[in-house]
Structures are given as structure tokens and as C-alpha cells.
Amino acid sequence: MNDQTNAKIKNPKVTVEYVVESLSKNDLNDLCDATDAAIEGGGGFGWVHIPERTNLERYWQGVIAAPTRWLFIARLDGVICGTTQLIIPPANNEAQAHVLQMTTNFVAPWARGHGLAKMLLETVEEKARAEGYAVINLDVRKTMDRAIALYESMGYQKFGEHPLSVRSKGETIPSLYYYKNINPDFFKGE
Secondary structure, three states: OOOOHHHHHHHOOEEEEEEEEOOOOHHHHHHHHHHHHHHHOOOOOOOOOOOOHHHHHHHHHHHHHHEEEEEEEEOOOEEEEEEEEEOOOOOOOOHHHOOEEEEEEEHHHHHHOOOOHHHHHHHHHHHHHOEEEEEEEEEEOOOHHHHHHHHHHHEEEEEEEEEEEEEEOOOOEEEEEEEEOHHHHOOOOO
């Protein structure tokens, strides 16, 4: 190993991006690989078993094409290693037009420990605030201690628990529900 490789390992480049239009073929492959790793690690945002690659590719292409979803990706040394999505409320839901739902929030196990999960959340919150939203809701499996600790450290408030939410490998796992007011000024003067 040369000095440059050692420096890369010690100081990896970490970035978070909002995906506007499309992913290159290499990025789509990286995203599917990171998703596979997350599913294998037990955080498959709904998947229990790794789906066929074509199904996974279609899923991510659908996310990018959906006007009601915003995709954020995390990169470690240029390789996609995690994501978060925000789901925007439908136009007919005026009463909750200020609330977004966060989903598919993960960093692949091989890329953890570089602050990417926190960077993803910070970027998501910044974009949501800039677009005029005030609240982010999310749910997380009760067994995901590190994710729960991160959410709570960033000000997310637990407001409920669903005891029968997830079935995985013959086991029932409760989910916890959280929200964060990302724009307190939105509620002033009501």
C-alpha cells in the first residue's frame, strides 16, 4: 500500500447530494450494491431478502422519476453508499402540506463511521426548510439502536410505537415513530 492509499483510507471524501434527474449506470450499480449491503445488514427499509437486480434497479429509477419523492445520496470516495428519501404530501392534503415523510434512510455497513448518516439528515433538513416545509416524520425499527440514537441526538421526538409493524425472518419487530419541527417560525402567529 502506498502513502496515497493510506491517506485515502484515513481521510475519505464524504459527500451528500440531492439527485435531481438521473443516475449514471455506475451510480445505479453502486446504489444497488449499497442497498444489497443494507438489506444483508438488517436495515432494508422493507426488504427482508435481496431482490433481483433488475427489480432493484427499477425501484431506484422509479424513485428518481417520481415527482413526489426526493432522493438524497451519500458517497464515500465517490461511491454511493447510502440514501434518504423525502416523500412530499399530495396536493389534495392541504392540512398536512407542511409535513414530509422520510424513508429509506441508510448507510451501507461498510461505509459507516464517517458521519454520513448525520450529513444525510442535515442535508435533508436544509433542503426541506428551503422548500418551505416545517416537519419531518419518520419511522424506525425498535432494534436499530444507532439510528434511534442519531435521530434523538438531532432533535427528533418519539411520538408513538407500533408493536406489529415489521415481520422479518419469522419475527415481529415494533417500529418507533418520530417527528422533528425543522422550521419553528412556520407555527408562529397561528
